[in-house]
Amino acid sequence: MIEVMFRHYRAKKYEQISNRNFFSIDEEFAKHHDIGGGKCGVTGFFGSLRPAAWKDGSILLNLDMAHTAFYKTIPIIDFLKEIDDYISFDSTLPPYNTRNFSKALKTLKVKTTYSVRSYKIKELHTAGPRKTFFDFTDDKGKTSKVSVEQYFKKVYPQVKLKYPDFNCLNVGNQNKDVFVPTELCIIDKGQKVKKKLSEKEVASFIRSTAVPPQERLRQINKVAERNDFNRDEMLKALTFTISDKPLQTKGRILPAPNLTMDKNRFEPNSGVWDLRYNKFHNPGELKTWAVINYDSRTRDDTLKLKSLLIAGAIKTAGDTEHGIISQCVVSSNVFKCNIQTIVNILLKINAKIGGVNTIVTAIPQRVTGLIDFREPFMILGADVNHPPAGGDSSIPSIAAVVGSYDTSGTKYAVERRAQEHRVENIVDMTEITMNLLRNFRQKVKRPPSRIIMYRDGVSESQFPQVLAKEMMAMRKACLTLTKDGSYTPGITFICVQKRHHTRLFCDEKYVRTQKNKNVPPGTIVDRDITHPTETDFFLCSHQ
Structure with missing residues (x-):
């Protein structure tokens, strides 16, 4: 209220x-x-x-x-020009172009220049005002077939159509078609792009x-x-008064953990670390590889292939159809040949082929960590991807959970399930957790003594429901992992939210010391702006 x-x-x-x-x-x-x-x-x-x-x-x-x-x-005419610079309004569009423009225009609200009425676009019609006919009843009650062009000459003689052959807009409903010349329509204000x-x-x-x-x-x-x-x-x-100044509170900066790469141990500085001239902790093995070049500056046939062989299409073919690992690189980065960019690309490739880039070897004693490196631990990450709201209800939501299966939390197995349309809680959480625990036990030779779940995509109103169902499912999986039901590891369930709109700014005295003027990496606030009863905190983990 x-x-x-x-x-x-x-x-x-x-x-x-x-x-x-x-x-x-x-x-x-x-x-x-x-x-x-x-x-x-x-x-x-x-x-x-x-x-x-x-x-x-x-x-x-x-x-x-x-x-x-x-x-x-x-005007709709100008809108179509911004979509396609080469569009011509002197003739009717080909069927393919009509379908594409119709998708862009569908459901847009428009005003007309000849009246105060407004409409919602149903589609872009296949014919122009000159060749679009409908039944028109005149003042004498006589009904005849007239074109949209003829109708406007009779009813709105002051309106002169400049493009009588360009496709009309159908602004009718399911029961009746209403055709309006496209050039007489203006997009109504205040419409968000959906x-x-x-x-x-x-x-x-x-x-x-x-x-x-x-x-x-x-x-x-x-x-x-x-x-x-x-x-x-x-x-x-409500007898509320609101201050005209932002709330000031205190935060802390968590010390960075120690990282190991090959035999070198180093501590990140300001949230970053330089990996140049170091070796991966565990390099992956790549026996067969190929480079495919689609850059127009070095190939004459690139433009013919460009619309098909885009990054999305490559990923779809490689990941879902053929099982081929791929790494796309923007051509401008190849020509620049920046050493840091090359390092970042190599980090991605090594992780994709099963290697380990770095591992966390020690957390500073000042931080009360969730992880004891002397005991095996398992990190889970979970999210549910939903189809668009208001769309086809037969399209399922996809739940995905990843779980680590080594002693350093760097290698992960994945479990995914299709479930009911737009259901947030993961329905098969018991079976998913069981499979990931069995995989961990097989690789490490014993089950984890602690499980840390990072759960994404849960709104505050869904906290109780998701926590109750998924936490209970995880506990059930643990109890059934052993015959006597004695396996009860510690479980930390963390709901992660990124779109909370809480912004942290440095105090004026401190902001001068920061390169990008942001709060420093590792900043944590767990007072004043947090929930009065729930356990939560705000963390800025990187630059």
Whole structure:
């Protein structure tokens, strides 16, 4: 109820996407960024009231910047030009192009230039206004077949069609078709892009959202200033007052663990370590290999193959059809030949062919670790991948769990299952855990004394359900691993969340010492902003 009251005023003023994201179509917080394809990046903010441990239990306002893609408010003709520079409006599109453009236009809301009405696009029709006919009843009650072009000449004589042969838009419904000339339609404002962005659009979108930490803090403070929460009548009714400054709290920096590569032991510095001129801890063996070049600068036939042999297609063929390990490298990185890039590529290749790059050999004594290196331990990682919401309900969700099977936690086996559409808890967790435990016991010659589960993709509302079902399933698997049911290892179940919108910024006195102005790697906060009753913490594990 408190959240609903908080959102009331903001939902009236801004475009609300989901429950907690609000976007300004009028560029209140930042100018829109053109990402191509008739779309633009729009800046808004995330706002949520959350219980916190601050002052022995309080409610804090979680504010953060939010970014998403919206369709530009432009004529459909211009939208199609941004999708395809070479499109011609002087004739009807071929069937293949019609289908592709129809997919891009479907469900878009449009306004018409000749009336106040708005429609939702059903499809791009196969014919233009000149050759699209329908039954028209005139003022005298006489019904006859007329084309869309003829209809507009009679009813809207002031409208002159420039492209009478270009495909019409079908803006009707399941029961009735309604045809409108494409050139008379404008995309209605405030429409979020729900379709998947192209790689080029994603890259442009990410570039537009990347700002330094202090600039992001300035933007968040600007959101608080523009909203002036203390003058919100709904919040006043709750007798809430909200500070105009961010909460200050204390954090700690965890010491980095010691890593071993071949015979050399070293400690990461500021979250990074230099692996140049070192040997892998355990190099993988590669007996047969080949290099395939698809770069246009060195091959004449590349352009013919480019649309087919993209990285995604290579991965699909190699990983799912033929069982061939692959490593794609962008041609620009090959030409630059940067030593650090080469090292990173070699790290990936070695791990893929079964090698071990580095191992953790010691955790500093100041850290009370979950792992005792003198006893075998097992690390699990789990997630459930869901099909799009509102899609075909017959498409299953895919649950995947990986489990380590060596004494250093560097080699992993995988178990995957298809399960009911959009069900978050892993249904076959007992069998999955059992298989991974048996694999561990076979490789290490004894079961692990401790299991650490990192569970991704669980929202806060699903915590009790997932914890109860999956933790119980894991316990059941452990009890059935031995005949007498005596196997009861310690289990630590950690739900990992990345999209929590809690941002940590360095104090002004400290920020000058940081190269990228972020909080240093290893920063942990487990007070004030955490949940008042649940055990949680915020960790920045890398740069």
